[in-house]
Amino acid sequence: MPSLAEELDSLTAEGVLYERLPDQAVRCFACGHNCLIRPGRRGICKVRFNSGGVLRVPHGYVAGLQNDPVEKKPFFHLLPGSGALTFGMLGCDFHCGYCQNWVTSQALRDPACDGVGGYIHPIGAEQIVAAAVRSGAEIVVSSYNEPLITSEWAVEIFRLARAQGLMTAFVSNGNATPRGLDYLHPYLDAIKIDLKAMRDPTYRRLGGTLEATLSTIHRAHAMGLWVEVVTLVVPGLNDSPEELMDAGRFLAGVSADIPWHVTAFHSDYRMSDRPSTSAASLLRAAEIGQEAGLRFVYAGNLPGSVNSYETTSCPNCQRRLIERRGFFVLSNSLTSEGSCPGCGTRLPGVWTLPRARRQPVHAIAAESPR
DSSP states (O other): OOOHHHHHHHSEEEOSSEEEOGGGOEEEOSSTTOOEEOTTOBOTTSSSEEETTEEEEEOSEESEEEEEEGGGTTOSSBSTTOEEEEEEOSOOSOOOTTOTTHHHHTTTTOGGGGGGGGGOEEOOHHHHHHHHHHHTOSEEEEOSSOGGGGHHHHHHHHHHHHHTTOEEEEEEOOOOOHHHHHHHGGGOOEEEEEOOOSOHHHHHHHTSOHHHHHHHHHHHHHTTOEEEEEEEEOTTTTOOHHHHHHHHHHHHHHOTTSOEEEEEOOOBTTBOSSOOOOHHHHHHHHHHHHHTTOSOEEEESSTTTSGGGSSEEOTTTOOEEEEEETTEEEEEOOOTTSBOTTTOOBOSSBOSOOGGGOSOOOOOOOOOOO
16 A cells, blocks of 8 residues: 555646746745755655756646635635635645644644545646536635645646636635746636734744735735735633734735634634634634724624624615625525615625626536546
8 A cells, every 4th residue: 555645646748837946945935934956855844845946836626625615714805605626635735733634734744644645636737627617606715724835736727727717715824935826827817814813923833834825815915806805813812902903903904805704613623622613712802903094894703703803884875785694695685796786886806707707608628537
């Protein structure tokens, strides 16, 4: 039986986001670590590696593939109520102790993930897009692991998805590089970015830097991608009023229209030393976001306990426009142009497929995975 590393290494292709250096070394630009990788060695993510001076990157498989509500990503201002055909691979460039997808994200890094080989399913990009069309999804999303480190595979899929009239999105930690974002930009419509904290020492414990994430939020918004931001509110880690206010003010400084999702922590993986986030704490975090000047603040992971912060309201007349419970849209009274039917205020977001992509889609002939 091949090892997990051997199996993953067989499902690779030459990367795009790298440069060759002397002595067969390479520099990878997929994420903010910008790893210098010597021959026979791996990057921090463990799934991008140097084979004889060529950077090999994940290709041709999924470790997860399902049609989710787009609200689960979460995106609240991107085609509400639509299906998001979501695929993921293995690996991550961070090592967050509370990761909910740690079995797949920490593959090749944590010995506890050795049994993850059963998650690996070889598949072609055409098959993934065909699955999206068959399921009635309107968006194809790269998620479950960190999509930046599998950008080349995502671009192959997204190119086909866009040709079929679908939108595309990343669910990312935001540890991107300018070169990586420029590579993705022609094929990417939206990105959800985790803003995990507003203190650099916290970020470094998780495996990244605050500066890289803030820069990604700025750059993605400036590029015209639809951006939503999530902060998992972890007791004792990032939940002080001062830090939450810093996060809200930063986002409002980029754009007051960026939706900010503050979500509840629960014990997972290596972080079982603290209580779950209470509804009161989550509501206070949402209030702080509004006080910081953000017009659209949402509270998640506690459906029914934070009702007013699951709803999209008109920022002008306060009319309730999109009512939700958890991941499900209960009602949507926005006009087709994304305007409030009461006062006519246009809400920021992507409310319909772009006109150029409204052509009828046709199913790509599906093949069975090998």
